[in-house]
Amino acid sequence: MAQQGQFRLLASRRFLPFFLTQFLGAFNDNVFKSALMVMIAFRLAADQANALNNLAAGLFILPFFLFSATAGQLADKYDKSLLIRRIKLAEIGISLLGVAALVLGHNGLCLLVLFLLGVQSAFFGPIKYAILPQHLRKTELVGGNAFVEMATFVAILGGTIVGTVLSGASDAASGSQWIGAMIIGVALVGYLVCRAIPAAPAPVPDLKIELNPITQTSRLLREITRTPAIFYSIIGISWFWLLGAAYLTQIPSFGKNVLGGDEPLVALLLCSFTIGVAIGSLLCERLSGGRIELGLVPLGAAGLTYGGIALSVIGGGLQPLADTSLAAFWASDGAKAFLLHLALIGVFGGLYIVPLYAMIQDRTDRALRAQVISITNILNALFMVISAVLGIVFLSVLDFSIPQFFMVIALMNAAVAVFVFNRVPEFAMRLLVWLLSHTMYRVKHEGLEQIPAEGPAIIACNHVSYVDALLLAGAVRRPIRFIMYKPIYEIPVLHFIFRTGRAIPICSKQKDPEGYARAFEEIEQALEDGDLLCIFPEGQLTKDGELAPFKAGIEKILQKNPVPVIPMALRGLWGSFFSHKDGNAFSTLPKRFWSRVSVVAGKPLDAASLRAEKLQEVVLGLRGEQR
Incomplete structure (x- = not known):
């Protein structure tokens, strides 16, 4: 559909x-x-x-x-x-x-x-x-x-x-x-x-125009850097235009000067890249189901790096053509692989750039949307100039071959991707969620419009598996700070994502009194800052698939910060590889793939009269019989 x-x-x-x-x-x-x-x-x-x-x-x-x-x-x-x-x-x-x-x-x-x-x-x-x-x-x-x-x-x-x-x-x-x-x-x-x-x-018809481009650009850059996800997405888009400019500039030279071909060969090479971008762009809709899926961005970045390295290796092995016809090139060793990987670079480029543009459009204040895009265009132009400079330095000054230059920009792409995804861990988290939802789970969402678009609030959800936080983060488009059981917070790989996502680890007051007090101080500060938090009031993963009694910690939080509480429920995760059904999680090989899972949200509850027992009843009602 x-x-x-x-x-x-x-x-x-x-x-x-x-x-x-x-x-x-x-x-x-x-x-x-x-x-x-x-x-x-x-x-x-x-x-x-x-x-x-x-x-x-x-x-x-x-x-x-x-x-x-x-x-x-x-x-x-x-x-x-x-x-x-x-x-x-x-x-x-x-x-x-x-x-x-x-x-x-x-x-x-x-x-x-x-x-x-x-x-x-x-x-x-x-x-x-x-x-x-x-x-x-x-x-x-x-x-x-x-x-x-x-x-x-x-x-x-x-x-x-x-x-x-x-x-x-x-x-x-x-x-x-x-x-x-x-x-x-x-x-x-x-x-x-x-x-x-x-x-x-016009969203801002009374806007006063600032004609000085330096002043306006500086002001907007300061505004944009306050939202790291948007700023680094713009950097990612501009980097793609640097890559695209490098390929589009060097491919004609490679076809004519290295392979000894003529205009039809150059056109064929450029067509392969362009067709790849077209396919990758259109694939985004199918792979994301119409949603703005940031998990495709790391996938695209990895593909760009792989494609660039493969193109360098294959291109370095191609020999000059004795016959300049397209048939002669097609029959030569490595030609088909070169065209394939050139197209793959385009495909992964489409997967990479389309979600970034869509995310910027969706998350930018409508009163600043066109101005933010203007900054994107300025940086795109700057990065394309840098692309030309890199081409001159590596190809003319350092005397690299064109395939070697492709290797350089592919490795640079890997470095830029690691930098951007480290700064905005949401990309890595979305990738994990996307992989889960396209291998082990088919995730359905209900009632997520109940979650406030801004302002402090707390999500309270049942706790079934080790990937609950990932599934919730993937379902809710607003960034969530999780209050989570410290042993889960410290799981390798997930720990990096939770730490960079500013999750708040907590354990019982008896085990770690200082850590317990510190967690509540951090929770209070986060709500004062207007963050959206998520807590699993059971305090640990269910052992039998049923809801354990909700602990009173949620009441303590609401006493100091009476913010809206959004009850949520996860359905269908009990019995998955990441749950404790039939023993400890991870103890057997996965047996279920592409199983149905639901993330359901209810109406916000008033904090003034909310008690843990009442909250448990509401969450249980949302979950229903499907564990």
């Missing part, structure tokens, strides 16, 4: 006009940019051409640094559909100027047009991702972002191929005319399509 819903977006006016608009805009940018690069290369001497091409690349990316901050503010201040129409009108004017520049063969005017296209892209960027949460439901965000990422890479590849082929025509004048006609035609179609985009009212 999720997959069917994903493709249903393409028949929805809430999404289709925007989807086509952003695809056509990205396609047009890359047609002109690639056409300009080819014409410069053929008109000028090699040293002049290299210098001018580098200048062109810099002029296209410069506007993202200069105007993204202002663009984000405008997207929060004005109706986004209105801004899109104005941007597309500007694209028509830029396209007319671009046609004149190509026909006249005026390099300076061509560079100006490229700069203006960069300005247009910089103003469209924040709208591109900030408009999706306004038009799509939360369950549609993953699918919408998947289509956007797929379309972006297809547009980049398609525009590059079309611009290169047309500009390389034997009749230069004819090629310029075809390119001009295409650019103007696509711009006009884009404007007509964008007029069908529904209104997207």
Whole structure:
């Protein structure tokens, strides 16, 4: 059903006009940019051409640094559909100027047009991702972002191929005319399509615009760093664009200079990568069931590292082609494996980036959403510049081969992934939950809308297995701090996740009086800070599948901090590998796979009159007969 819903977006006016608009805009940018690069290369001497091409690349990316901050503010201040129409009108004017520049063969005017296209892209960027949460439901965000990422890479590849082929025509004048006609035609179609985009009212119509990009960027960065999950997700997205830029830049050189192939071979290599990104992006919807599943991000990061290492090893063993035909490459040793792993990098890249964008859209304050996206675009541009610098350093200065460079960025990707996931342990926790729910359990959720979106509260749940906390953390989208039995807190592997997730270990007052008192002090402080806590009032895992008496610790907590208590129940975990049924947990091999498990939440209870016995009755009622 999720997959069917994903493709249903393409028949929805809430999404289709925007989807086509952003695809056509990205396609047009890359047609002109690639056409300009080819014409410069053929008109000028090699040293002049290299210098001018580098200048062109810099002029296209410069506007993202200069105007993204202002663009984000405008997207929060004005109706986004209105801004899109104005941007597309500007694209028509830029396209007319671009046609004149190509026909006249005026390099300076061509560079100006490229700069203006960069300005247009910089103003469209924040709208591109900030408009999706306004038009799509939360369950549609993953699918919408998947289509956007797929379309972006297809547009980049398609525009590059079309611009290169047309500009390389034997009749230069004819090629310029075809390119001009295409650019103007696509711009006009884009404007007509964008007029069908529904209104997207401004979240902050009275926002005062700060025109100084440095001041605005610094202010937003300070704001974003207060929420580590969003900040490091932005770093993760920007890192992916560094990787993507590295592959897209070096693959043509590898195909021509290392393998000795021609344009069709380069197109085949680029197609493999792009098709992979498209497949990976669309797979996100199926693998996450329409939810924003952050567990796919570590999976994608691991795949990117594996794919990069494999590509380096396989690419290093490929030999130059005696025959430049695609058939000769296909028949050569290692060619199929190289194409496969190039596509796999794209697949895992899609799994990696789509949930990150969806999470930022979902968790960012709507009043700041477009401005946060603008910061993402600035950092994306910065990381792509770093990608170019890394290519120069390793390939030109240190004289690495392209396969060796692929190995370097794959290992760097592993280091960045470890850093980000260490800073935001939620990613690792979600991965474990996702693996559990796709191997041993099928998890169903009921009543989770009862949990407050913000403010202090306590979840009280029955305790059946060693993975209870993981399943609850995976079900509840708001971060949870667990109050847990100290021996469970100290289990290897899980201990790292619980510690970095700021879980609060506790044991009986008789065993550790100081630790007991310290735990209650930490609980009190956490509730004062507005955190969501979770406690298992039984104090230990059930030995017989039934609820043990709830301890009075919950009453002690509520006496000092009378916050809402959300009763919850886990169903179907008794008898699993992680429970104590038929002996201690982990004592036998797993016998149940993909069994049904439910996470059920009830209405919040008033803390003033709540007693442990009453809470136990409510939780038992939620659990029912299914242990």
